[in-house]
Amino acid sequence: xxxxxxxxxxxxxxxxxxxxxxxxxxxxxxxxxxxxxxxxxxxxxxxxxxxxxxxxxxxxxxxxxxxxxxxxxxxxxxxxxxxxxxxxxxxxxxxxxxxxxxxxxxxxxxxxxxxxxxxxxxxxxxxxxxxxxxxxxxxxxxxxxxxxxxxxxxxxxxxxxxxxxxxxxxxxxxxxxxxxxxxxxxxxxxxxxxxxxxxxxxxxxxxxxxxxxxxxxxxxxxxxxxxxxxxxxxxxxxxxxxxxxxxxxxxxxxxxxxxxxxx
Ligand SMILES: Nc1ncnc2c1ncn2[C@@H]1O[C@H](COP(=O)(O)OP(=O)(O)OP(=O)(O)O)[C@@H](O)[C@H]1O
Ligand SMILES: [Mg+2]
Numbered sequence: 461x462x463x464x465x466x467x468x469x470x471x472x473x474x475x476x477x478x479x480x481x482x483x484x485x486x487x488x489x490x491x492x493x494x495x496x497x498x499x500x501x502x503x504x505x506x507x508x509x510x511x512x513x514x515x516x517x518x519x520x521x522x523x524x525x526x527x528x529x530x531x532x533x534x535x536x537x538x539x540x541x542x543x544x545x546x547x548x549x550x551x552x553x554x555x556x557x558x559x560x561x562x563x564x565x566x567x568x569x570x571x572x573x574x575x576x577x578x579x580x581x582x583x584x585x586x587x588x589x590x591x592x593x594x595x596x597x598x599x600x601x602x603x604x605x606x607x608x609x610x611x612x613x614x615x616x617x618x619x620x621x622x623x624x625x626x627x628x629x630x631x632x633x634x635x636x637x638x639x640x641x642x643x644x645x646x647x648x649x650x651x652x653x654x655x656x657x658x659x660x661x662x663x664x665x666x667x668x669x670x671x672x673x674x675x676x677x678x679x680x681x682x683x684x685x686x687x688x689x690x691x692x693x694x695x696x697x698x699x700x701x702x703x704x705x706x707x708x709x710x711x712x713x714x715x716x717x718x719x720x721x722x723x
Contacts, residue, residue, distance in 0.1 A: 461674055462508040462531065462642070466540035469526055469698075472497030475538045488697045500526040501537070502698040508691075510641075513668060513675040515689030515706070517682065517721055522695040524678040528644045531676065532565055533557040544642070562591050566635035570647040574619040574630055580606075581615040583630050587638040608667060609633045625656035629663070636667070645677045649684070661687055682722050686710070694718055 470478045478497050481490075488499055501523045508514050516524045529535045530542055533549050541548045544564070552560065566587065574583050584605060585597045606612045609629040619627055628648060635643055649657045661684060668675060679685050685692055686706040693703045694717075702714045713719045 461510040461512075461545060462676070463543045464504050464506050464527075464530075464540070465543070467501050467504045467527075467530060467537045467542065468539040469500035469523075469530065469535065470497055470538045471500050479539055488699070499698045501530075501695075503540070504695075504698070504700055505540075506691075506693055506700070506703055508674060508676065510674050511668075511672040512690050513677055513688050515685035515692045516676060516678045516695065517680070517685050517692060518695030519721070521697075523698040524695060525646055526698075527695075528567070528646055528676060528678065531642075531644060532567065533560060562587070563638065564640050565642045565644060566638055566640040568631050568635045568643060568645045568648045570650050574627055574634075576619050578618075579615065580611060580617050580619075580622075580630055580633075583619070584633045584637050586634060591638060605633050605637050608636065609663065623656075624652055625660060628652060628660055632660075632664070632667075636671070641672075641674060643673050643675045645675060647678050647680065650680060657684070664688065694721060 468479065468482060472478070473496050475497070478491055478494065478499065482502060488502065491497070491499060504527065516527060518524055526535065530537055533552070536550060541550055543549065544560070575586065578586070581597055581602055584602065585595065585600060588600070589595045602615060603612070606615065609632050611626065611629050611633060614622070614626065619630070622630070631648065649660045652660060665688065677688055689706055691704065692706045692709055694701050694709070696717050702709055702718050709718065710722060713722055
């Protein structure tokens with residue numbers, strides 16, 4: 461359903477030069493000495509099926525967020541393509557990209573990213589308002605969505621009146637409300653304490669089973685990745701070092717970097 465086909469993303473003034481170096485097999489370490497150009501992703505390929513949760517791991521700067529932004533059409537790969545439902549994202553018109561972001565893909569970030577001056581209900585309805593300019597939250601039934609994320613009774617609360625875990629529930633509800641089949645989650649639970657974090661993981665798993673969402677989930681936390689992910693991709697300096705089932709990776713870490721991440 462989502463395919464990354466040989467994606468390379470170079471940031472900087474001279475992507476074609478770097479692309480040629482990559483095609484010649486030059487190491488990242490050598491390329492990164494080339495001033496001003498950074499390898500965001502290098503020859504990344506993997507696939508996700510509908511209803512799958514894929515977790516992405518890797519140290520800071522390894523390309524995790526870059527990968528999500530490419531799925532969302534926020535940035536364009538220097539080489540290679542991402543396809544959704546067998547359609548290459550780069551071939552979509554800007555109107556189609558907008559539709560994709562409104563209806564097919566929802567993002568959930570770290571630190572909630574809620575609107576402070578909107579109450580819970582109006583935070584949740586934000587994507588719906590974008591989808592439909594005549595949307596009226598007074599005529600919308602929020603019960604089911606509030607119930608799904610455990611926020612019944614909190615519709616009138618403002619973000620500052622909620623705990624971090626509850627704010628993250630609002631973020632999740634906002635992503636679910638649009639009905640988008642694909643969720644891109646960038647370290648959504650990393651600012652929560654460990655108990656709340658486990659609650660949110662359980663909530664996500666139960667929602668995913670019920671709603672059959674396709675999810676790319678970025679995390680620094682290996683137990684979290686193992687718990688949530690059907691498959692896992694481990695990135696280092698923009699390259700995939702290992703991918704597969706989490707349990708297989710635990711049994712056979714390919715190198716010291718992966719062993720370090722598993723700790
Ligand atoms: N817009 C940009 N311009 C230049 N370089 C960028 C840009 N965005 C990302 N990079 C670089 O690309 C690399 C990958 O960045 P990315 O944000 O994807 O890492 P990450 O794995 O999400 O890191 P973190 O765990 O810290 O969030 C980094 O070296 C980063 O500095
Ligand atoms: Mg990031």
